[in-house]
Amino acid sequence: xxxxxxxxxxxxxxxxxxxxxxxxxxxxxxxxxxxxxxxxxxxxxxxxxxxxxxxxxxxxxxxxxxxxxxxxxxxxxxxxxxxxxxxxxxxxxxxxxxxxxxxxxxxxxxxxxxxxxxxxxxxxxxxxxxxxxxxxxxxxxxxxxxxxxxxxxxxxxxxxxxxxxxxxxxxxxxxxxxxxxxxxxxxxxxxxxxxxxxxxxxxxxxxxxxxxxxxxxxxxxxxxxxxxxxxxxxxxxxxxxxxxxxxxxxxxxxxxxxxxxxxxxxxxxxxxxxxxxxxxxxxxxxxxxxxxxxxxxxxxxxxxxxxxxxxxxxxxxxxxxxxxxxxxxxxxxxxxxxxxxxxxxxxxxxxxxxxxxxxxxxxxxxxxxxxxxxxxxxxxxxxxxxxxxxxxxxxxxxxxxxxxxxxxxxxxxxxxxxxxxxxxxxxxxxxxxxxxxxxxxxxxxxxxxxxxxxxxxxxxxxxxxxxxxxxxxxxxxxxxxxxxxxxxxxxxxxx
Numbered sequence: 443x444x445x446x447x448x449x450x451x452x453x454x455x456x457x458x459x460x461x462x463x464x465x466x467x468x469x470x471x472x473x474x475x476x477x478x479x480x481x482x483x484x485x486x487x488x489x490x491x492x493x494x495x496x497x498x499x500x501x502x503x504x505x506x507x508x509x510x511x512x513x514x515x516x517x518x519x520x521x522x523x524x525x526x527x528x529x530x531x532x533x534x535x536x537x538x539x540x541x542x543x544x545x546x547x548x549x550x551x552x553x554x555x556x557x558x559x560x561x562x563x564x565x566x567x568x569x570x571x572x573x574x575x576x577x578x579x580x581x582x583x584x585x586x587x588x589x590x591x592x593x594x595x596x597x598x599x600x601x602x603x604x605x606x607x608x609x610x611x612x613x614x615x616x617x618x619x620x621x622x623x624x625x626x627x628x629x630x631x632x633x634x635x636x637x638x639x640x641x642x643x644x645x646x647x648x649x650x651x652x653x654x655x656x657x658x659x660x661x662x663x664x665x666x667x668x669x670x671x672x673x674x675x676x677x678x679x680x681x682x683x684x685x686x687x688x689x690x691x692x693x694x695x696x697x698x699x700x701x702x703x704x705x706x707x708x709x710x711x712x713x714x715x716x717x718x719x720x721x722x723x724x725x726x727x728x729x730x731x732x733x734x735x736x737x738x739x740x741x742x743x744x745x746x747x748x749x750x751x752x753x754x755x756x757x758x759x760x761x762x763x764x765x766x767x768x769x770x771x772x773x774x775x776x777x778x779x780x781x782x783x784x785x786x787x788x789x790x791x792x793x794x795x796x797x798x799x800x801x802x803x804x805x806x807x808x809x810x811x812x813x814x815x816x817x818x819x820x821x822x823x824x825x826x827x828x829x830x831x832x833x834x835x836x837x838x839x840x841x842x843x844x845x846x847x848x849x850x851x852x853x854x855x856x857x858x859x860x861x862x863x864x865x866x867x868x869x870x871x872x873x874x875x876x877x878x879x880x881x882x883x884x885x886x887x888x889x890x891x892x893x894x895x896x897x898x899x900x901x902x903x904x905x906x907x908x909x910x911x912x913x914x915x916x917x918x919x920x921x922x923x924x925x926x927x928x929x930x931x932x933x934x935x936x937x
Contacts (some may be wrong), residue, residue: 444664444695444696445696446696446697446698446699447661447665447666447667447668447691447696447697447698448483448484448666448667448668448698449483449484449667449668449669449670449684449687449698449700450483450484450485450486450487450521450643450667450668450669450670451478451481451483451485451486451487451669451670451671451672451684452486452487452669452670452671452680452681453474453478453486453671453672453675453676453708453712454466454471454474454478454486454487454488454512455487455488455489455490455491455493455522455523456487456491456523456669456671456680456681457671457672457675457676457680457681458675458719459491459492459493459496460647460675460678460679460680460681460727461674461675461676461678461679461680461716461723461727461728462675462716462719462722462723463496463719463722464491464492464493464495464496464497465496465500465501465719465721465722466675466715466719467501467503468497468501468503468507468508468511468512470715470718471512472511472512472515473711474708474711474712475512475515475516476515477704477707477708477711478516478518478708479515479516479517479518480701480704481700481701481704481705482518482700483518483700484519484667485518485519485520485521485553485554486516486518486519486520486521487520487521487522487523487556487669488508488509488512488520488521488522489505489508489509489520489522489523489547489552490522490523490524490530490556491522491523491530492530493505493508494530494872494875494876495530495531495875495876495879498872498876498879498880498883499876499879499882502883502886502887504868504872504883505872506546506547506550506868506872509547509550509551509552510550510551513550513551519553519554520551520552520553520554521552521553521554521555521556521582522547522552522554522555522556523556523558524544524555524556524557524558524570525558525559525560525781526557526558526559526566526567526569526570527540527559527566527567527569527570527843527844528560528566528782529543529871529874529875530875531875531876532781532782534566534814534815534843534844534847535844535847535850535874535875536844536847536848536849536850537569537844537847537849538849538850538851539850539851539854539870539871539874540569540570540573540844541569541573541576542851542867542870542871543871544570544573544574544577544579545573545576545577545867546867546868546871548574548577548578548579549577550868552579553579553580554579554580554582554612555570555574555579555580555581555582556582556584556614556616557570557571557574557581557582557583557584557610558584558586558614558616558780559584559586559816560586560777560778560780560781560782560783560815560816561775561777561778561783561810561815561816561817561818561819562585562586562601562778562819563816563817563818564601564604564605564608565816565817565842566816566842566843566844567583567584567605567608568608569844571583571605571608571609571610572609575609575611580611580612581609581610581611582610582611582612582613582614582643583602583605583606583608583610583612583613583614584613584614584616585598585601585602585605585613585614585615585616585630586616586618586778586780587615587616587617587618587619587621587622587630587778588619588621588776588778588779588780589621589738590771590772590776590819590820591776591820592776592819592820593776593778593819595626595629595630595633596633597819598615598630598633598634599630599633599634599637602634602637602638603637603638606638606639606640610640611640611641612640612641612642612643612666612667613634613638613640613641613642613643614642614643614644614645615627615630615631615634615642615643615644615645615660616645616780617644617645617646617647617656618645618647618740618779618780618781619647619649619650619734619738619739619740619741619743619779619780620646620647620648620649620650620652620653620679620734620740620741621649621650621652621734621735621738622646622652622656623652623656624652624655624656624658624659625659627644627646627656627659627660627663628659628660628662628663629663631644631659631660631663631664631665632663632664635663635664635665641666641667642664642665642666642667643665643666643667643668643669644656644657644660644665644667644668644669645668645669645681646669646681646682647679647680647681647741648676648677648678648679648680648681648682648730649678649679649730649731649734649740649741650730650731650732650734650735650741651730651732652735653677653681653682654682654686654687654690657682657687657690658690658691661691661694661696668687669681670682670683670684670687671683671684672684672705672708672709672712673685673686673709673712673713674709674712674713674716674728675712675716677728678727678728678729678730679727679728679741680727684700684705685702685705685706685709688700688702727741731744737764737767738768738779739764739767739779739784739788740779740780740784743779743784743785743788746785746788747760747763747764747788747792748760750792751763751792754792754796756792756795756796759795759796762795763788763791763792763795764791766791766792766794766795766799767787767788767791769791769794769799770787770790770791770794770807771787772820772823773811773822773823773826774787774790774807774810774811774818774822774823774826775810775818775819775820775821775822776818776819776820777810777818777819778819782806783810783815785806786804786806786807786810787807789804789806789807790803790804790807800826800829803829803830803833803834805834807830808830808833808834808836810822811826811827811830811838812827812830812831812834812836812837812838812839813838813839813840813841813843814836814839814843815843816842816843817840850874851867851870854870854871854873854874855870857873857877858870858873861881863880863884
């Protein structure tokens with residue numbers, strides 16, 4: 443008989459990142475830790491993604507303090523999402539900073555580093571994989587799922603083999619947009635199970651309504667782990683709910699056993715937390731959005747672009763912009779749509795529609811076309827690359843982007859010393875990624891926490907009314923912004 447599938451739990455990271463703008467505080471997590479720890483999950487995702495940025499920027503929490511606090515009350519393995527050479531930012535960092543981040547995180551109790559690259563370029567994952575192994579921890583290599591003529595089942599399986607050969611202790615098929623159909627998931631998982639010897643994890647979102655059925659298909663194919671969350675930080679743009687998956691698998695030979703009373707306690711606790719975070723939740727994130735299937739883009743990208751097109755007075759161009767997305771993806775080598783490439787492709791599609799195709803090249807799309815983000819899944823269109831080079835004055839590269847970076851830890855330490863901040867590795871790696879936020883954190887440490895910002899993407903109008911917008915020119919706008927009762931006039935230039 444096949445072994446029961448094992449559930450990982452994402453409520454402390456992806457759950458609230460997907461459904462509450464990453465605003466759950468450490469204090470709101472602590473009462474749930476004993477129950478979470480008692481359930482016997484394969485691991486609990488506690489860090490990474492946007493939690494480090496949001497915790498520092500909005501919650502006035504130093505990132506490693508959260509990891510310490512959760513680690514002190516749990517024995518279950520901890521897992522974090524790491525953007526390869528980007529760590530948890532959008533730019534590439536020198537190898538010594540990536541290595542220091544991983545070594546320091548391991549020292550604070552991180553067990554599994556789930557390592558991905560936005561282009562599925564293994565070269566951008568190699569340093570992180572080696573560093574995790576050197577720290578005695580598990581490097582989990584990620585295969586980012588996407589759709590295109592070059593993203594075949596065979597290509598995904600080949601990438602999995604390459605990641606195993608690089609030393610990964612497990613693999614994760616990461617469907618960040620919730621778009622992988624059940625049969626496709628079955629074929630990829632079966633191909634991996636027939637080819638590699640290391641455990642396989644399946645990760646998806648319920649954005650388009652496929653998540654639970656995709657997990658079922660993956661479990662039929664022999665997947666070792668699936669990621670689930672806890673209602674109300676589950677379903678919608680989050681992962682399928684744990685209790686729901688147990689019901690779906692009832693009488694299945696691979697159905698695991700998890701304490702339903704403990705799950706009910708967690709549901710009640712997180713329901714209270716969800717209500718406390720109502721400024722950051724939205725019905726739009728809780729429902730199934732079939733538009734994600736039509737446009738083959740992440741749900742968050744859809745909602746963000748509806749707002750951005752409205753701001754640009756391009757509401758009537760919605761269909762045109764989304765028809766342009768596959769044109770941009772093909773020209774840029776069929777890159778996957780995951781942070782930060784989904785934003786980059788979307789912006790370039792909007793620019794193409796607004797100004798004419800490739801007349802206005804965003805700096806980020808330029809860098810992708812010229813190789814500064816890494817090797818694209820397919821070759822970049824030569825004509826588009828030529829335009830990018832002409833407009834930017836930069837030459838294309840074929841080397842690993844981080845090979846062009848000088849070591850950075852000594853410089854970071856000097857910068858922190860000049861500010862009279864701590865100069866340990868923890869502060870160096872945080873300063874490398876979020877220098878301004880770290881400075882604000884220290885300046886505001888002893889002040890009362892700021893009032894919550896207005897609810898993002900709320901379906902109903904904000905209680906205080908919309909900000910006044912005054913057109914200044916074709917590329918500038920002025921906004922009146924209220925912060926803690928004080929009004930500020932801000933002029934914003936379009937780049």
